[in-house]
Amino acid sequence: MKALIIDDERLARKELSNLLQAHEQVEVVGEAANADEAEQRIQELRPDLLFLDINMPGRDGFQLLSALDHAPHVIFVTAYEERAVDAFRVNALDYLLKPIDPARLEEAINKLPKAAASELPQREMLHADDQIFLKDGEKCWFVSLKDVRLFESEGNYVRVRFSDQKPLVLRSLNTLEKKLDPLVFFRANRKQMINLKWVTGIEPWFSGGLNVKLSTGETVEVSRRQAARFKELLSL
């Protein structure tokens, strides 16, 4: 598994890198001292795992993750940040406290899914199994795309609906549409994009459109323009 260490302190990066030598399954492929550097390295090196310091000059760890389309596995590393630690607990994200306890590091590494393929194909498209990082105010989530049933445009923001959550994130529905797998996510109308795996019922609607029912009971209107494409997709 290819890992990238992101921390503004050289000694902190070195310390973690030393500790990781005991773990063969984790290969440290690079280091970054701030979010800008990290973003570049992530593009170049395509790591499967980030060790991410939260407090960094410029953009912090959360802001870095929000900027990534596709979030790799992340283990947060922080010295002391009660608020952030609370945020992790809610979402069961893993974090390490500095100075890092080697036993806790091992635990965190063992918790990572074994199947994390180190030979991920080079691709721009996001698949249903990929996870994304979302941050709305103080709260943050790692969510698998297959759990997202609906994206809704609200001005410059997009509301993401999954389980009982609905964070609002600064992205545009059009850019999202270009990155998401078109066989899974379908642009039902100008404002909404649905996950086809969540569709349970379809009925004809006014003026040639369709009314689609999701397994949660929510309904989404498919515009007349999109209805033909929709039928085509589902008849496959």
Place this chain on the structure above:
Amino acid sequence: MTARASHLAVYWATQLGGWALYVSVFGVLSWIKDEYGPGQTELSLITMVVGLVCSHLLRAVMRRKGWQELPIPALIPRLTLAATLIGALAALLQAGLHDVLLPEAEAIFGGDGSRLFERMLGWVVVLMMWSLIYFAYLYFVRSRREELKSLRLETASRNDQLAHLRSQMNPHFMFNALNSIRALIDEDPLRAKRSITQLSAILRNAMSTVKRVTVPLGEELDMVKAYLDLEHMRFEERLRVSYDVDPALERTPVPPMMLQTLVENAVRHGVAAQPEGGEVHIAVQQGLHGLVISVTNSGRYTPGASRGTGIGLQNTRERLARIYGERAELRIMNRDGRVVTEVEMPVTTLAGDH
């Protein structure tokens, strides 16, 4: 229900219950002695009403005069006088009602007045007993309330101490420093040893200064240097420090941890928050009105942009005001593309300070 309303409810319940119990005991006693004759029930009711009215009157007098606050030696003569007067009133009331409502019975007014006097004495004793119970209850409630209050105060002051200690420790700095030292143990063992000594000095200082009002400037500067040396281990070339301190001022008393707080702020905003790092300049000079301590860092100050610093500066201001009153001042300003935090304070040796 409010506390006041619930007290009132307790009062009336006890009043009604107490007087009903009082007259029933007498009723039962005379019934046992087979003296329960005609008019006994009416007499009991009259007694109960008179008891209620007069004891309530007594309470009203005590409350209006504020007797709850009196010490016991001052209370006893006043209470005796009031009980005697109201007791006499009670006897007259009882006798009047009795004689009017029960014309067949032997009149209390009449004869040589000994029957009336007997009633009076009885009422005075009953009212004194009533007051005893009333005050016992009052003291009980009050002592419980005092106890609760002192417990709360104690908890609050403990919390303050804890918050103060925690802020002095600066956990973010401490744990980062410990993490860096862990890495240094392999890379530069000598430096690691020095860092542990410095960290110990800072911890010891943070714990001991809680009690002191001022410390010599030299001592405070040593702490600041130890702190900056540790931060230098973390930030390396990103942190650049310079000093301009008049050596003649090293014995001047200053509030402990004040310069330290200013320097921590400067590092947080001028260095840690900037990817390329920054400079921190510490200057202490003799000014026109006393000591001028200034800490300069790279960056720009925007009021209200950072809550943490706002509180830190506010606390420092309050401490200065407590020690020096109006004679000390803390200013923060942008000057030549840098942020300057400046404290101007009088040079004094404070009584009772070592």
